Amino acid sequence: MFWHGCNYPWSTDGTNVYYGMDFGGNVWGSHVGVSTRRRAIAGDFARMASLGFTVARWFVFADGRSGIEYDGRGLPAGPDARLYTDLDAALGIARDVDIRLALVLLDHRWMFEGVPDVIADPLTGALLEARLPDGRAQVLDTQSGRHALMQNVIEPVVRRYGVTGERADLGGHILAFEFMNEPDFIIEEWERDLSSRVASPLRFESLAELVSRTSRVVHLHTRALTTMAAARLHNLWAWGDPELGIDFVQVHSYPDVNHPARDADVFGMPAASLGMAKPIVLGEFPGNAPEQCPPGAAPPPTTLDQYLEFAVSAGYQGAWPWSFSGTDAYGRFPEAPLQEFARRHPELVNPRAR
Numbered sequence: 329m330f331w332h333g334c335n336y337p338w339s340t341d342g343t344n345v346y347y348g349m350d351f352g353g354n355v356w357g358s359h360v361g362v363s364t365r366r367r368a369i370a371g372d373f374a375r376m377a378s379l380g381f382t383v384a385r386w387f388v389f390a391d392g393r394s395g396i397e398y399d400g401r402g403l404p405a406g407p408d409a410r411l412y413t414d415l416d417a418a419l420g421i422a423r424d425v426d427i428r429l430a431l432v433l434l435d436h437r438w439m440f441e442g443v444p445d446v447i448a449d450p451l452t453g454a455l456l457e458a459r460l461p462d463g464r465a466q467v468l469d470t471q472s473g474r475h476a477l478m479q480n481v482i483e484p485v486v487r488r489y490g491v492t493g494e495r496a497d498l499g500g501h502i503l504a505f506e507f508m509n510e511p512d513f514i515i516e517e518w519e520r521d522l523s524s525r526v527a528s529p530l531r532f533e534s535l536a537e538l539v540s541r542t543s544r545v546v547h548l549h550t551r552a553l554t555t556m557a558a559a560r561l562h563n564l565w566a567w568g569d570p571e572l573g574i575d576f577v578q579v580h581s582y583p584d585v586n587h588p589a590r591d592a593d594v595f596g597m598p599a600a601s602l603g604m605a606k607p608i609v610l611g612e613f614p615g616n617a618p619e620q621c622p623p624g625a626a627p628p629p630t631t632l633d634q635y636l637e638f639a640v641s642a643g644y645q646g647a648w649p650w651s652f653s654g655t656d657a658y659g660r661f662p663e664a665p666l667q668e669f670a671r672r673h674p675e676l677v678n679p680r681a682r
Contacts, residue, residue: 329645330639330640330644330645330646330676331382331383331503331609331645331646331648332380332381332382332383332646332647332669332673332676332677332678333381333382333383333384333385333430333609333646333647333648334376334381334383334384334385334615334648334649334651334652334661335384335385335611335612335648335649335650335651335652335653336372336376336384336385336386336651336652336653337385337386337387337432337650337651337653338350338386338387338390338653338655339362339365339368339369339372339653340653340654340655341365341368344360345653345655346360347387347390347655348387348389348390348391348392348393348394348435349361349393349394350362350386350387350388350394350414350418351388351389351394351395351411351414351415351418352394352395352396352407352408352409352410352411352414353394353395353408353409353410354393354394355393355394355444355445355446356444356446356457357446357455359410361394361410361413361414361417362414362415362417362418362421363410363413363414363416363417366417366421369417369418369421370421370424372652373421373422373424373425373427374425374680376425376427376652376678377425377426377427377678377680377681378678378680378681379663379666379667379670379678379681380666380667380669380670380676380677380678380680380681381427381666381677381678382426382427382428382677382678383427383428383429383430383503383646383648384422384427384428384429384430384652385429385430385432385506385611385648386418386429386430386431386432387432387435387509388415388431388432388433388434388485389433389434389435389438389481390434390435390437390438391434391435391437391438391440391443391444391463391464392434392438392443392464392467393443393444393445394408395407395408395410395411395414396408396411396481397409399476402460402464402466402467403466403467403472403473403476403477404467404473404476404477404480404481405476405480406480406481406484407480407481407484407485411485412488412495415485415488415489416495416498419489419495419498419499419501419502420498422501423498423501425678425680426678426679426680427501427678428501428502428503429501429502429503430503430504430505430506430555431502431504431505431506432506432508432509433482433505433506433507433508433542434507434508434509435508435509435510436508436509436510436511436512436513436514436523437463438463438464438467438468438508438514439462439463439464439465439468439514439526439528439529439530440463440523440525440526441459441460441461441462441463441525441526441527442459442460442461442463442525443459443460443463443464444457444458444459444460445457445458445459445460446458461527462527462528463526463527463528465526465527465528465530466528468530468534468535468538469528469530469531469534474534474537474538477538478538478541478542478545482542482545483545486505486542486545486546486549486550487545487549489502489550489552490548490549490550491549491550491551492549493549493550499550499551499552500551502550502552503552503553504552504553504554504555504575504576505542505546505552505553505554505555506554506555506556506557506578507535507538507539507542507554507556508535508538508539508556509557510557510558510559510580511530511535511556511559512558512559512560512563513526513559514526514529514530515529515530515531515532515535516529516530516531516532517531517532518532518563520562521559521560521563532566536569536571536572539554539556539572539573539574540571540572540573542554543572543573543574543575544573547573553575553576554573554574554575555574555575555576555577555578555609555611556572556574556577556578557577557578557579557580557611557612558577558578558579558580559580560590560591561579561581561591561592561594561602562591562592564577564579564602564604565603565604567606568603568604568605568606574606575606575607576606576607576608576609576645577604577606577607577608577609578608578609578610578611578612579594579602579608579609579610579611580610580611580612580613581593581594581595581610581612581613582612582613582614582625582627583595583627583628584625584626584627585626585627585628586624586625586626593628594610594613595628595630595634595635595638596638597642598642598643599642599643599644599645600643607645608643608644608645609644609645609646609647609648610635610639610644610646610647610648611646611648612648612649612650613635613647613648613649613650614627614630614649614650614658615632615649615650615651615658615659615660615661615662616632616658616659616660616661616662617629617630617631617658618630618631619659619662620657620658620659621657621658622656622657622658623657625657631665632649632661632662632665632666633665633668633669635647635649636665636666636669637669640673640676649661666681667681670682
């Protein structure tokens with residue numbers, strides 16, 4: 329099996345970038361989620377299907393700015409009133425073009441200092457924009473916070489799309505749930521990769537508890553899979569523990585020839601050589617490295633076509649380029665290599681590309 333997918337981490341209308349705002353109302357009191365821009369997002373998915381994609385990896389809560397109601401302690405109290413409207417719309421859009429979603433629940437930026445919030449002035453009641461000095465770290469690094477997140481938000485979301493859930497009809501279009509994008513940068517013990525923007529890092533055992541609990545609820549209620557991704561190849565081993573309940577793992581690869589010690593280049597390494605008993609997906613890699621990359625970065629000139637053919641021949645279960653949205657310095661990936669891939673591998677791609 330090969331999941332021909334891409335990263336659609338957040339949407340854009342060409343002017344606005346909707347990082348963390350595709351699902352639910354946001355902390356500023358507005359709502360710009362999927363259901364408010366359904367025609368444009370359906371157009372994106374129609375284009376993805378025509379390019380052959382069968383999977384789209386999409387961030388849900390990101391740094392916590394949308395989709396979640398918080399109590400007076402800053403802990404999750406439940407889904408925002410508009411969250412399900414947007415998730416239903418997204419799954420309906422994906423269903424209509426034979427694409428399944430890999431839903432990334434949190435981004436590691438959840439833990440970054442300066443996460444935005446809106447706080448009521450205790451004297452006047454006026455809403456004031458704030459920047460949380462420790463991000464939403466207290467949600468993950470306290471037992472009460474982890475319990476609130478799981479019981480009040482993640483479990484209800486998973487159950488809604490489970491086999492006996494209110495929208496079981498849409499649940500079959502979820503390929504996988506991923507607890508957090510690239511946690512390498514927030515884990516206390518992983519000092520080599522810990523971001524300077526994380527003032528209060530998370531112990532691995534706390535993250536493992538959340539990943540395990542997410543796997544249990546997903547497997548209990550749905551037919552979806554669970555996954556986690558390593559931003560650095562040297563951390564991939566951590567997600568192979570059977571106690572975590574993960575069905576497949578991802579490795580993200582952004583090699584830089586100017587900094588070869590930062591991370592290994594996965595290109596050229598067969599999946600079997602990585603020492604994992606679980607299926608492996610190349611969950612992120614530069615979609616157009618020879619042409620677009622961040623200033624100062626020097627990725628190897630590996631093309632999208634080369635990545636895709638390598639993944640198929642080297643035993644990976646998918647290769648998901650970054651990104652369809654094209655809102656960061658890596659830009660959008662080119663379409664011609666995808667069209668060629670669809671012609672060479674019609675059995676692997678969306679029927680709309682044939």
